[in-house]
Amino acid sequence: MSVLVFAMAAGLWFLGKRMGTPPQARFLMLALLYVAVLFVTVALPEGNPIREGLGGPGQWIILGVGVALVVAYRRVWSRVRDRARAVEAERAQVESPQEGPFSEGELNRYARHIALREIGGPGQRRLKEAKVLVVGAGGLGSPALLYLGAAGVGTIGVIDDDVVSASNLQRQVIHPTDRKGEPKVHSAAETLGALNPHVEVRTYNRRLEPDMAAALVEDYDLVLDGCDDWATREAVNRACVATGVPLVSGAITQWEGQVTLYDPARGAPCLTCLFPKAPAPGMAPTCAEAGVVGALPGVIGSVMALEAIKEVAGAGRGLRGRLMLWDGLDAEVRTVGVARRADCPVCGAVAGGGGAAA
């Protein structure tokens, strides 16, 4: 009789299979058959020939429990395996090729950037592919270079014709004491190399002159200007306007600093729109003449680096058309709107929004 039940079960299974019944439905039919057999063995009185033929409820219960255990084990096992596969796929997605050309060491180094929604893997990749030129390796250039290097900007150019002197050390934190007398660009490159070996540093140990500025700037995606010389600032501005390269510009004196992003090609003003004439002699004293508090270039240079990182990674709202004014003595920060001038002698003829842009 038991043999008959198993034959029925096999018949149901293979007939269902031939008819294209889904496995779940066939399992359900077998389960119904099992319940029916169990019901018959329990419900019929002892001595009944059908009950005797089926062998009593005991062995059927053991069979049922056994099958249930096997099914449960397979379910749990396949769930564990699916979970493991999902974790493996997730890890593969994080490590490659989504994050691009990063080594294990770089992924660890930039983990806090990659965790930021606004930067993430794609933003970090843009930083690695970016070329940023820093004009001046002094007070503003020092923190700007350090943070750009640490952030993983792939190619950093630095141009300066000065050497490290004792009076620089109070604020130009990229240069240690034992580099006095060395060219600033070489000292900066050495510090950056120790800070982040994944960054390529290009040094130009010379003054940025108007006749070579555009050819130099052309090689870069973004320029940061923190020099303290008006003629150089004007040359950098003209070169950036001519090549359409955005310019993060910072300036400091004594306790006050300012930062903006000049970019007439995209509607923002250029340096000459805001400051049409060179300051009168004595009106803009240099740090050497007027003094400067050491942490101030740290603040303004870091803001320049931050704006550069945002610009490259495409994060947040930059300082295009806005000028940030920092008063260190009063601990106050203000941001004012600035606009292009249609009659600007430098960018007036450049497309990108004209004088109406703010």
Ligand SMILES: [Zn+2]
């Ligand atoms: Zn202009």
